[in-house]
Amino acid sequence: MAFNDQGNGKSPWDANNGQPPDLDQIVAEWQKRFNTLFGGKSSGSSNKRKGPPSYLLIIMGLFIWLLSGLYQIDDSERGVVLRFGEYSKTTMPGLSWRAPWPFESVEIVNVNVVNRFKQQTTMLTSDENIIVVDLVVQYRKSNPVDYLFNVRDAEATLSEVSESAIREVAGKSKLDFVLTEGRTEIALRTQELIQQTLDEYGTGISITKVNLQDANFPLQVEDAVQDAIKAREDKERLSFEAEAYANDIVPKARGEAAKMIQEAEAYKEKVIADSEGEADRFTKLLVEYQRAPEVTRERLYIEAIETVYLNSNKVLMDSEGNGSLMYLPIDKLLENTNKQNRSENNINKGQTIENNQPVNQNQDSRMRRVR
Amino acid sequence: MKNILIFVVVIAFVVISNSVFIVDEREHALKFRFGEVIKSDYEPGIHFKVPFVNNVQKYSKQLLTINNPQELFLTQEKKNLYVDFFIKWKIADTQEYYRSTGGDELVAAQRLLETVKDGIRSEFAKRTVIEVVSKERREVMAGMLSAATMNAENLGIELIDVRVKKIELSGEVSESVYNRMRQERARFASELRAEGSESATIIRAEAARERTVLLANAYRDSEKIRGSGDATAANIYSTAFNADKEFYSFHRSIEAYKNSIGTNNDVLILDGKGDFFKYLKDQEPIK
Numbered sequence: 001m002a003f004n005d006q007g008n009g010k011s012p013w014d015a016n017n018g019q020p021p022d023l024d025q026i027v028a029e030w031q032k033r034f035n036t037l038f039g040g041k042s043s044g045s046s047n048k049r050k051g052p053p054s055y056l057l058i059i060m061g062l063f064i065w066l067l068s069g070l071y072q073i074d075d076s077e078r079g080v081v082l083r084f085g086e087y088s089k090t091t092m093p094g095l096s097w098r099a100p101w102p103f104e105s106v107e108i109v110n111v112n113v114v115n116r117f118k119q120q121t122t123m124l125t126s127d128e129n130i131i132v133v134d135l136v137v138q139y140r141k142s143n144p145v146d147y148l149f150n151v152r153d154a155e156a157t158l159s160e161v162s163e164s165a166i167r168e169v170a171g172k173s174k175l176d177f178v179l180t181e182g183r184t185e186i187a188l189r190t191q192e193l194i195q196q197t198l199d200e201y202g203t204g205i206s207i208t209k210v211n212l213q214d215a216n217f218p219l220q221v222e223d224a225v226q227d228a229i230k231a232r233e234d235k236e237r238l239s240f241e242a243e244a245y246a247n248d249i250v251p252k253a254r255g256e257a258a259k260m261i262q263e264a265e266a267y268k269e270k271v272i273a274d275s276e277g278e279a280d281r282f283t284k285l286l287v288e289y290q291r292a293p294e295v296t297r298e299r300l301y302i303e304a305i306e307t308v309y310l311n312s313n314k315v316l317m318d319s320e321g322n323g324s325l326m327y328l329p330i331d332k333l334l335e336n337t338n339k340q341n342r343s344e345n346n347i348n349k350g351q352t353i354e355n356n357q358p359v360n361q362n363q364d365s366r367m368r369r370v371r
Numbered sequence: 372m373k374n375i376l377i378f379v380v381v382i383a384f385v386v387i388s389n390s391v392f393i394v395d396e397r398e399h400a401l402k403f404r405f406g407e408v409i410k411s412d413y414e415p416g417i418h419f420k421v422p423f424v425n426n427v428q429k430y431s432k433q434l435l436t437i438n439n440p441q442e443l444f445l446t447q448e449k450k451n452l453y454v455d456f457f458i459k460w461k462i463a464d465t466q467e468y469y470r471s472t473g474g475d476e477l478v479a480a481q482r483l484l485e486t487v488k489d490g491i492r493s494e495f496a497k498r499t500v501i502e503v504v505s506k507e508r509r510e511v512m513a514g515m516l517s518a519a520t521m522n523a524e525n526l527g528i529e530l531i532d533v534r535v536k537k538i539e540l541s542g543e544v545s546e547s548v549y550n551r552m553r554q555e556r557a558r559f560a561s562e563l564r565a566e567g568s569e570s571a572t573i574i575r576a577e578a579a580r581e582r583t584v585l586l587a588n589a590y591r592d593s594e595k596i597r598g599s600g601d602a603t604a605a606n607i608y609s610t611a612f613n614a615d616k617e618f619y620s621f622h623r624s625i626e627a628y629k630n631s632i633g634t635n636n637d638v639l640i641l642d643g644k645g646d647f648f649k650y651l652k653d654q655e656p657i658k
Contacts, residue, residue, distance in 0.1 A: 268600025
């Protein structure tokens with residue numbers, strides 16, 4: 001809209017009263033000057049005073065021509081100057097001048113920028129396996145003169161040479177080496193080989209780095225490779241499981257062993273204590289017995305028999321003088337006592353166990369040991 | 372007058388431009404006189420010739436490449452290999468080169484390829500796949516180079532290098548390689564698994580051994596302890612009981628009666644004889 005601000009819908013170009021610059025006029029003027037340049041007696045003799053004289057035009061043209069020899073070299077670049085196609089010099093960064101066409105020409109090469117390209121190649125290893133390798137090559141055009149002159153399409157040459165080199169190096173290595181610890185070494189050897197070949201060709205290219213980005217099995221064997229990876233995990237898992245098992249049973253056994261020792265210690269203490277107790281009891285009783293042997297003996301005997309008979313079912317027979325056969329239903333008797341036993345279980349047992357406990361336990365454990 | 376002047380300028384320009392030629396750093400030049408080569412060793416720079424009498428042909432001085440993709444070669448064991456290779460060459464004798472190839476790079480490439488392929492064929496036929504790929508790669512390339520060099524010289528060409536880029540096995544061969552690789556991986560996998568179960572078994576066995584030894588040692592020690600306990604106890608008993616053997620025998624016996632008889636509600640059948648019952652029938656004192 002700004003164009004139309006002057007109003008009336010006129011464009012700014014029409015400001016000169018709607019008249020465009022008169023092209024015909026300008027052309028005619030130039031024609032006259034050109035004619036005077038060649039000393040022609042053109043019709044324009046009357047206009048001679050108009051415009052600059054012809055020699056000025058020549059000087060101007062010459063000046064422009066000379067100016068066209070100026071060129072600028074960036075900090076990372078070098079300029080290679082050719083005089084009539086022959087190499088004359090290499091110019092450093094900054095503003096420089098060369099003789100203009102057709103005398104000299106300049107070709108500018110960036111010598112510092114690091115270019116890189118990536119190659120994915122399938123190759124054979126020395127143990128006749130196929131692997132896929134991703135190779136990244138970084139390079140720069142370190143010698144601009146060699147780079148320009150010696151080899152046609154130096155960069156394509158680099159790519160061919162690196163493809164050949166990585167195959168040569170990989171072809172001398174075993175699969176596992178390429179895939180695992182050999183990576184850096186292979187990259188290094190490849191770099192050396194590429195550089196050596198490039199130098200032989202005189203490409204003027206320096207390899208700054210060769211990287212073996214990825215080395216892998218081909219897709220066709222991927223399943224088997226995955227399985228092998230899984231197998232490695234399985235291996236570790238099996239070991240871990242076994243270790244877990246070991247960590248479980250060994251401490252338990254240690255505990256068990258400690259328990260056995262403690263039980264034995266307990267048994268020992270107990271047996272000794274028992275023996276001391278019993279021995280002491282016997283010794284004390286013996287003292288009393290020796291004071292009154294007969295009475296004591298009698299008393300002890302009767303008490304003992306009393307206890308025995310008290311707890312038993314008894315059948316008392318007076319067999320003297322009676323030779324006749326007697327029928328005793330022992331099984332019935334036993335049955336009876338068993339029933340009685342069962343019904344009176346709690347009361348009876350409670351008593352007897354409490355009475356007999358020390359002796360019984362003692363006997364039990366001894367029996368077990370002996371067995 | 373003006374026209375004449377223009378004519379002279381044009382003529383001069385044509386003559387000068389036809390009598391001067393520039394040889395670039397990257398070029399060889401041949402000067403002919405009516406088709407006959409009269410000069411071939413030009414340095415880079417500006418040179419002169421007689422217009423219309425002489426003419427000039429320029430050829431590349433640079434290192435040139437011929438790429439040959441995927442050519443089939445047979446190895447000693449009659450396996451098919453697809454081989455990518457490239458040839459690095461340059462024009463050495465311009466005159467010879469012009470005579471033998473007409474100065475056409477394509478023709479030169481064709482001729483070179485034929486001789487190099489022959490070289491490769493014979494080098495490959497002498498070797499097995501593994502030798503070509505790995506062991507004797509260098510020798511193969513050197514052999515190819517030397518075989519083709521002589522022929523190249525006849526073309527005015529210097530053969531700089533012949534290099535194998537890619538050696539690829541043909542379809543069925545590579546399939547068998549893949550199969551072998553799969554088997555190899557499978558073998559590796561089963562080896563790993565076997566190693567896993569090996570170490571697992573060892574760990575378990577060691578643990579079991581440790582447990583058994585621990586328990587056995589503990590049993591031994593506990594038996595020793597029990598034994599020493601028993602011995603001490605026996606010593607204490609015998610020391611005490613030796614004071615009166617007869618009384619001990621009596622005392623121990625009646626203790627045993629108490630503990631062993633009647634505890635299970637035994638049935639005793641008694642005939643009433645014996646000291647215990649002596650007062651049951653008779654209250655007379657016994658002598």
